[in-house]
């Protein structure tokens with residue numbers, strides 16, 4: 001299932017992602033910027049989370065429990081909390097295992113062409129759909 005950030009916030013509010021220790025969801029988060037890494041650290045307290053990025057240095061730092069971005073809470077959560085969090089470059093593997101894929105990839109504005117570049121998000125959607133074993137999964141965009 002592919003889910004939008006706003007929907008994720010609603011689901012978190014409703015407690016949907018906070019199951020007990022024996023029945024965790026597996027969640028892939030695409031993009032470890034401010035949005036993705038916040039979501040990944042929060043959700044990995046109660047779920048198995050794969051944080052996917054295309055930058056090897058970011059993946060390496062996160063797996064050493066160091067934040068690639070400056071953020072007090074992310075830094076503290078990575079250092080102090082018990083998180084079921086694995087950063088990876090292997091997007092296909094992460095998406096194939098995931099019950100949910102949260103997309104936090106860039107949508108940069110191109111002022112010259114006056115449009116938002118959504119190519120990274122589209123790449124993730126295509127890869128996630130191709131990798132999902134469950135053909136009945138409902139994608140949310």
Ligand SMILES: NC(=O)c1ccc[n+]([C@@H]2O[C@H](COP(=O)([O-])OP(=O)(O)OC[C@H]3O[C@@H](n4cnc5c(N)ncnc54)[C@H](O)[C@@H]3O)[C@@H](O)[C@H]2O)c1
Pocket residue numbers: 030031032033034035036052053054055058091103104105106107108120121123124
């Ligand atoms: N930052 C905000 O306050 C905010 C608020 C609302 C919505 N958003 C949206 O959320 C998204 C993420 O924002 P951000 O600020 O975290 O961005 P960011 O640029 O800080 O991080 C994006 C991350 O995605 C990675 N990435 C690029 N292509 C990828 C791919 N194909 N697969 C996996 N990872 C990939 C980049 O390496 C980077 O680490 C954007 O679309 C943004 O518009 C951001």
